[in-house]
Amino acid sequence: MIVQFAALWLMAASGASPAEDWKDCKSDDYQTVIRGCTRSLKAGSLSRSDTVDAYANRGWAFYNTSDNDRALADYGDCVKQSPENAICHNGMAAVYIEKQQYVDALASADKALAINPRYQYAFLNKGRALDAMSSFSQAIEQLTKALDIAPGWANAYYRRGRTYANVDRFEDAIAEYDKALLINPKYSEVYGVRGFAHRVLKHNEMALADLNSAVAADSKDDWSLAMRATVYLATGENEKALSDLERAVSMSPTTNWYRNQRGIALMRLGRTDKAVADFAKVIKVLPNNAIANANLGLIKEKAGDKEAAKAAYRAAMTGEGTDPDTRDAQKMALERLTGLK
Numbered sequence: 001m002i003v004q005f006a007a008l009w010l011m012a013a014s015g016a017s018p019a020e021d022w023k024d025c026k027s028d029d030y031q032t033v034i035r036g037c038t039r040s041l042k043a044g045s046l047s048r049s050d051t052v053d054a055y056a057n058r059g060w061a062f063y064n065t066s067d068n069d070r071a072l073a074d075y076g077d078c079v080k081q082s083p084e085n086a087i088c089h090n091g092m093a094a095v096y097i098e099k100q101q102y103v104d105a106l107a108s109a110d111k112a113l114a115i116n117p118r119y120q121y122a123f124l125n126k127g128r129a130l131d132a133m134s135s136f137s138q139a140i141e142q143l144t145k146a147l148d149i150a151p152g153w154a155n156a157y158y159r160r161g162r163t164y165a166n167v168d169r170f171e172d173a174i175a176e177y178d179k180a181l182l183i184n185p186k187y188s189e190v191y192g193v194r195g196f197a198h199r200v201l202k203h204n205e206m207a208l209a210d211l212n213s214a215v216a217a218d219s220k221d222d223w224s225l226a227m228r229a230t231v232y233l234a235t236g237e238n239e240k241a242l243s244d245l246e247r248a249v250s251m252s253p254t255t256n257w258y259r260n261q262r263g264i265a266l267m268r269l270g271r272t273d274k275a276v277a278d279f280a281k282v283i284k285v286l287p288n289n290a291i292a293n294a295n296l297g298l299i300k301e302k303a304g305d306k307e308a309a310k311a312a313y314r315a316a317m318t319g320e321g322t323d324p325d326t327r328d329a330q331k332m333a334l335e336r337l338t339g340l341k
Helices: 002-014 018-025 028-045 047-064 066-082 086-098 103-117 120-132 136-149 154-166 172-181 188-200 204-217 222-234 238-251 256-268 272-287 290-301 304-317 324-340
Strands: none
Touching: 002 086, 002 188, 018 256, 028 324, 047 066, 047 086, 047 154, 066 086, 066 222, 086 103, 103 120, 120 154, 154 172, 154 188, 172 188, 188 204, 188 222, 188 324, 204 222, 222 238, 222 256, 238 256, 238 324, 256 290, 272 290, 290 324, 304 324
């Protein structure tokens, strides 16, 4: 009798019936899922299999709304309720990746694959974790396994393309991005990374077209704005570059790469003091940043301060990073330093 009263009270408080709550728990809207699954779980009347589904659904909703601690807790309860459920283990793998706990992610994905050896989502998460751990060849192997099982999966092509780009295989990356967009032309994230690959290969027109598409899809995409700015810098459209970089820096003031690129635009437009200020802010945080020091060296060299220029070029040469921009900055610093001796 007490249990029945409690259930009736809960129904009245929520304004929804158990059937409506359960329907919400399986919605496509994440907040609706969270509300519906929470009410369904609190009611305590779900079967064991439905309880597992409720934890898995709510965990997925929490994951997609960046509430990773709650997502992990739900997937943990999912595993407790059903230890042989591959979805629960793979859900934990996905959350561990977001929490940068990559070893744990691999362990959870392996548990999912032990239950279902052809579970493509677990292969995808293994690939993502291995990519984040810089185990790129292993990441490609796992992503290829995912695609062998699901050859029409745009996200897997996108992920494999990202990994190819991480090992400077930009032509291969572009081929993967092309496949992803052929499957899903509205996959907006792909336009930005394909634009980056075209930019590295100096395919400026194609890079600009892709980055325009990325910005059009999401005007708050600061990374694509900044990347488009570097294409404008490459084509000499410095005012356009500065406009994009002002927006990018305003959205993410602590991203040093944006400040470096804005410094370059300001330098080319003759606004030297502001350029120096941007480079100095980066160097304060990262004393040996190659891009900031190399360009500061140019400014000092132009001003006739050879010793300060040499010091900046030497600092650039000791900077960490293997990305194309860092390598280009260090190459330029070495050439200028050699010329000053």
